[in-house]
Amino acid sequence: MTPSMKLLTGLLIQVIARALSEVLPPQNIHVDKWLVTWTPATEDDVRYTVQYNSFDEEKLIDVPGCVNIALNSCNIASAQAEDEQGCLRLHVRAERRGVKSTAVEACSRHGDDCSPEVNLIARPGFLTVMLRSNHSLAKEHGGHAVHRVYYGKEGEPLEDYEDDEASVSLHGLEEGVRYCMKVQYMVFGNPDRTAQLH
Structure with missing residues (x-):
């Protein structure tokens, strides 16, 4: 085997190993009341775990009944009861053949006590x-x-961000460009509870 063939074979093995070791994270994760849903992966044998933490903690805790499941939804009422205010940051991660994806934070489609209710009005430039x-x-x-x-x-x-008690208008945006938003409650200047939009 020539040196160039050895190099090509080595690179091919690295690409295949990397492809087998990567797991795509869940997409389109939304929470509505007690139900978390996400778009399932296209690969076989992918399992999901829903995790939570309070807004003032970093450590993620598995939601009982939502660990290593094949479904693309799970009821998280048991985790909500754990938090005094009932407000949690929810995440979902995928796992395939022992390899885990990053945990992706869920966003709320509808406002509640835990996340702001958000509607968008778009016009050219703002x-x-x-x-x-x-x-x-x-x-x-x-x-x-x-x-x-x-x-x-x-x-x-x-x-970039704007603070306001009510609605916020953003001007000078580029036409034809897709923008993402994250809306967060701020209480006494401290972040608390989040909703995200794309």
Whole structure:
């Protein structure tokens, strides 16, 4: 075997090994009340685990009954009961043949006490993020509870943001470009509870 054939064979083995070791993370993860759903993988033998943490903790904990399942949805009522406020950050990770994907955070389609209710109005060059000002945190904390709207072009970090008690209008956006949003409650200047939109 020539040196170039050895090199090509070595590279081919590395590419195959990398492809076998990678697991695509779950996509389109949404939570609605007690149900978390996601788009299933196209590969065979993929299992999923739903995990949670409080908004002030980093460690992820498996949701009982949602560990290593083949389904693309799971009821997380048991985990919600664990948190005093009932507000949790939910994540889903995929696993295939012992290899795990990164855990992807779920986002809420509908607002509730845990995440802001968000509607979008788009026009050429600007976007209005419609938010409710009479949510439960506003009733409890008054003007100390606001929305923080992060935004950016799809695929880029969401670093720019605007704070407001109600709706936010973003001007000067590029036409024909897809933008992503993350809306977060802020209470006394601290982040709390999140909804994401793409």
